Amino acid sequence: MLPVVALVGRPNVGKSTLFNRLTRTRDALVADFPGLTRDRKYGSVDYEGLEFIVVDTGGIDGSEEGIELEMAEQSLRAIDEADIVLFMVDARTGVNGADSAIANHIRRINKKVFVVANKTDGLDADTAIADFYSLGIGEVYPIAAAHGRGVTNLLQQALVPLLSESQAARLAAYEAGEPLEPVDEDAEKLARDLHIKLAIVGRPNVGKSTLTNRILGEERVIVFDMPGTTRDSIYIPMERGDRKYTLIDTAGVRRRGKIDDVVEKFSVVKTLQAIEDANVVILVLDAQQGISDQDLSILGFVLNSGRSLVIAVNKWDGLNDSIKDEVKRELDRRLGFIDFARLHFISALHGSGVGNLFESVEEAFDSATRRVSTALLTKIMTMAQEDHQPPLVKGRRVKLKYAHAGGYNPPLIVIHGNQVEDLPDSYKRYLMNYFRKSLQMMGTPVRVEFRGGE
Ligand code: GDP
């Protein structure tokens, strides 16, 4: 599970600046869920070898009356979801009343909290942070979010104890300046028990609960007693045919009766965690509502994670043909760029199309975990090169030498050659698609990495 980091503090201390710095990295994606989550903003971050989810809580205006209320209404939820709270203060202004009020709350929460003194640029760091020990929270870390100073150090202090073994190894490799080798642990584990972790995600009311119930109610499904739950998602072991699954239920079906806050049964963090934890994700869309920005945000997180994906366009019942055509055109227009995911038109309510969904789930899982030999990958690479020569770069023709697998789930193909780093993106895409088609991989993204200098 990725650690969740919440940024908390009064307005103007630099939370957005830090959030932007963290999420501006290559793979970052930010989801804004206005209304649903008020001022919270979510990003999935890959920052110099550290992977985590960051939540910006927006401002807590401590100078207002009733800070308790303000905190309860938005930041407390974010803090609740977090593993680590970064309590940001302004090194230029020193401690003020609002900081103390927030500190009083934070001290009572049983969470790992780090005080982050921002805007230390041009200041003597030791002097700048001294004041903030009076907040009684603990260690104070000086940073200058606008310039990136101190950020990596802070994150390493805060995050390292929470990292999984594979993440820690990745970070160590990163720090040693080694190229990032994908960790193959997951693939090894998968090969042993071929156990599909399937997450059902989507914005509120698209029909996740209905779909989950439909799946669990199928005669062909054997549902086992549930072990402990993680976060708020429920992990339900089941068997379907000769396949073992764990259904990751983000909709909270089993506890539905207990949930009174209908909107907040949906949680972005829960969704992100479920995606990270899954092998295959079913993204549920609502045909009757069309595609919204929230759908695209969640889709963005799935793409960013590299997970296998099947798209279920739900509520396909009761639509007339002209509306169906219209929905299909909209899907083409807005989702056409995802060429690897299968699209299914289903009715979770009536059960139509749900069985076929599983064919695509299994296909996606098998594609994502399939072992492909160096010989075969090199052969496909050679064919691609013969069909379509790499371009000249600086007067020399780029030469591809050999290819091998660098990881699975999603499949990573590593290509070695001369000057391969200089290949234009269009050729890189060509190669990626060539591999995907030749290997008949469906439902999973395929990544290609280039190594030169030989
Ligand atoms: P938020 O309200 O807590 O999200 O704060 P913002 O990120 O919007 O920042 C408030 C102001 O502080 C902006 O004008 C930023 O440019 C400025 N700021 C943020 N980080 C730094 C920093 O490291 N050094 C300095 N000098 N200014 C900063």
Ligand code: GDP
């Ligand atoms: P969730 O918030 O994503 O878990 O959505 P729910 O499963 O609670 O469904 C939201 C609403 O859509 C409920 O009123 C469902 O009965 C309805 N619904 C779910 N699936 C379908 C479907 O396939 N067709 C129709 N017409 N309605 C559906």
